């Protein structure tokens with residue numbers, strides 16, 4: 001195990017792989033896992049993972065606070081989940097139709113999620129949010145979908161944050177409100193007359209490069225109320241937060257039940273699976289839409305999801321992540337206070353966002369994170385991070401040793 005004095009070796013293999021990738025992959029890497037927008041020092045390629053640890057292609061090991069951007073909730077290579085996946089692979093995975101696991105998993109979802117009367121499965125969060133929007137339109141025979149400014153709901157042409165390759169028509173039926181702003185929601189609802197098919201809202205405001213915001217109860221209630229009044233669907237995008245806040249759905253503790261929910265990321269602890277759940281009012285509409293994919297019935301990922309959920313229930317996962325998340329937040333708060341560094345830690349403690357005051361270009365955030373990287377801790381300067389149940393108190397102690405160096409480096413830059 002690395003010690004607090006761990007200092008990273010070079011990234012030579014990473015560099016040579018990046019050079020090879022540049023020749024055969026546009027820009028060497030696409031999407032949110034491209035390190036192009038990150039400061040120098042982040043590795044692009046990884047070789048191994050186990051529990052809370054991630055090892056880059058050059059053999060440097062990190063305590064991982066990105067967890068694959070969310071999917072890894074029980075830690076990398078959880079033995080129970082991997083065993084369930086392998087056992088199912090030995091029987092059957094992909095075939096001309098699903099295996100028994102499809103029904104087992106749908107029953108489990110309906111069992112643990114109070115808002116769910118049925119479930120359907122696919123592979124990515126984008127599949128799930130797109131299917132929710134289609135089901136909402138199929139049910140309501142209306143067109144407009146209200147989403148929060150700056151929110152991310154996937155990479156299809158009608159949501160993708162960059163406009164390249166899209167047409168204005170792709171998003172001509174999107175209308176925008178501000179998260180947690182009841183007035184702007186009411187305004188947008190009235191601006192579309194009787195054409196509102198759905199309100200698509202994330203579990204909390206987790207936009208990149210911004211402070212995170214939990215939904216106020218007044219806002220969540222207003223979303224439900226507007227959806228009821230306009231006979232549109234309340235669609236909860238639980239792709240990122242699902243199973244980290246509440247195993248029954250992220251708005252369950254607010255007492256607000258969505259009509260449709262999109263899930264992915266954490267539900268299979270890294271194996272590819274997504275889900276749409278809905279209530280009985282939307283069952284017939286869900287039957288009518290044609291959604292499918294060559295790999296959507298893969299039984300092994302379903303077995304992994306079943307094992308993941310059963311383990312999350314068994315080990316009181318959320319309480320564990322909250323406890324360690326609090327320890328991390330409190331530790332950083334105290335360190336920053338001692339050093340006179342103004343840090344903002346927002347969102348649920350198990351999905352922390354760490355930003356610095358007067359840091360519009362993330363110069364301080366970059367310094368903080370690259371220093372932590374050198375000391376064996378993988379943090380992100382402007383995307384929310386993720387804890388897993390594999391993180392331990394000793395991981396947090398070691399992380400705090402690294403953040404101390406990181407905050408000292410920030411203090412020296414101020």
Ligand SMILES: Cc1ncc(COP(=O)(O)O)c(C=O)c1O
Pocket residue numbers: 123124125126127129152153154155202237238239240264265
């Ligand atoms: C809230 C939210 N919705 C949808 C998606 C899309 O999921 P995927 O990348 O699996 O298509 C993401 C991915 O980050 C997300 O965070």
